[in-house]
Amino acid sequence: MSEHPKQLLLVGAGAIGQLIAHQWQCAKLPIVTLPRSPGRHADFFDYHFRDYQSARTELCRIPIINDSDFSSIQAVFIAVKAYDLESVFRRLDTLGVPHDRPIICAHNGLVDLTTSRPCYTWITTHGVTRSNRVTEHKGLGSDWIDARIQHHQQLTEQLHTAFPKLHFDADIKARQWQKFCLNCVINPLTAVNQCLNGELLKEQYHEQRRMLVSELVSLSQALGYRLNTADLLVLVEQVCEATAENQSSMLSDIKANRKTEIKALTGYALKKAAELGVNLPTHAALYHQFNQLYLR
Ligand SMILES: NC(=O)C1=CN([C@@H]2O[C@H](COP(=O)(O)OP(=O)(O)OC[C@H]3O[C@@H](n4cnc5c(N)ncnc54)[C@H](OP(=O)(O)O)[C@@H]3O)[C@@H](O)[C@H]2O)C=CC1
Numbered sequence: 316m317s318e319h320p321k322q323l324l325l326v327g328a329g330a331i332g333q334l335i336a337h338q339w340q341c342a343k344l345p346i347v348t349l350p351r352s353p354g355r356h357a358d359f360f361d362y363h364f365r366d367y368q369s370a371r372t373e374l375c376r377i378p379i380i381n382d383s384d385f386s387s388i389q390a391v392f393i394a395v396k397a398y399d400l401e402s403v404f405r406r407l408d409t410l411g412v413p414h415d416r417p418i419i420c421a422h423n424g425l426v427d428l429t430t431s432r433p434c435y436t437w438i439t440t441h442g443v444t445r446s447n448r449v450t451e452h453k454g455l456g457s458d459w460i461d462a463r464i465q466h467h468q469q470l471t472e473q474l475h476t477a478f479p480k481l482h483f484d485a486d487i488k489a490r491q492w493q494k495f496c497l498n499c500v501i502n503p504l505t506a507v508n509q510c511l512n513g514e515l516l517k518e519q520y521h522e523q524r525r526m527l528v529s530e531l532v533s534l535s536q537a538l539g540y541r542l543n544t545a546d547l548l549v550l551v552e553q554v555c556e557a558t559a560e561n562q563s564s565m566l567s568d569i570k571a572n573r574k575t576e577i578k579a580l581t582g583y584a585l586k587k588a589a590e591l592g593v594n595l596p597t598h599a600a601l602y603h604q605f606n607q608l609y610l611r
């Protein structure tokens with residue numbers, strides 16, 4: 316009798332992808348990766364990872380999948396930027412990754428994407444900074460996954476083993492929206508001010524933080540989400556505190572001269588607000604400031 320496939324395929328071995336791979340490998344579970352550019356004839360993707368708890372840096376390696384055989388894959392974990400998502404799904408189709416394999420998507424921001432593949436949202440508030448030399452887990456957060464994934468029994472057991480504190484969330488849409496809101500505050504603010512997440516707790520950002528949050532609450536209510544300003548402000552502050560030493564993914568992109576997720580964050584919020592007739596003047600001003608500084 317053939318063994319059930321059980322490898323996790325990681326697409327996007329960047330900051331968050333390496334955090335996931337590290338935890339998966341610490342639990343001695345099998346993982347392979349698919350690099351962005353194939354054909355480099357390497358058998359492994361190597362990375363240096365600095366663990367938060369032990370503060371030790373280790374050389375880690377993930378085998379690169381032979382991209383003509385995906386039969387051993389039991390699930391795909393996608394940890395790319397929101398704007399790369401569509402091309403990753405096209406690539407999975409082109410390469411013939413079986414359609415029944417569950418796909419876990421861990422991006423920030425919101426994109427309108429249609430696929431017939433079984434997709435499950437992963438939300439994370441961990442803070443990870445990647446440089447050419449090392450990837451550092453700099454802020455301890457939490458992880459949530461769409462509870463429907465529990466239909467996949469073997470994968471669920473592996474998830475429990477690798478991420479003992481993972482929350483299985485029955486209302487992942489609300490969780491994703493809440494995370495979207497906090498990223499609409501933290502990411503562009505850290506990017507335009509070129510500061511670490513913790514610096515946003517300073518008095519000088521207090522009023523702007525509060526206005527950004529209260530406008531997002533108006534939008535949330537128009538969309539039917541039950542959020543209030545006091546709770547969302549506390550959440551933003553908690554994440555800034557827990558990831559105080561982290562450089563947000565958006566500031567990392569600016570510094571590395573990469574495309575940013577501003578369209579999938581503030582851009583998406585402004586688009587939804589325009590459709591619903593909600594006013595977001597503080598977000599519009601921040602978007603304008605961001606584009607003045609960085610639009611190339
Ligand atoms: N960093 C953080 O602290 C947090 C990030 N997030 C979110 O997680 C998501 C990932 O962010 P992060 O890990 O920081 O980003 P990174 O840029 O560090 O990693 C993304 C990785 O995806 C790779 N990639 C892109 N397209 C493809 C493709 N078609 N095939 C294979 N690989 C591909 C990139 O390759 P290449 O290097 O060649 O570009 C890169 O290695 C984002 O939505 C981010 O907002 C969420 C919470 C915290």
Ligand SMILES: CC(C)(CO)C(=O)C(=O)O
Pocket residue numbers: 423439440441442443498501502512554558561562563564565
């Ligand atoms: C949680 C946080 C704010 C960590 O920096 C993040 O999501 C990001 O950087 O994109």
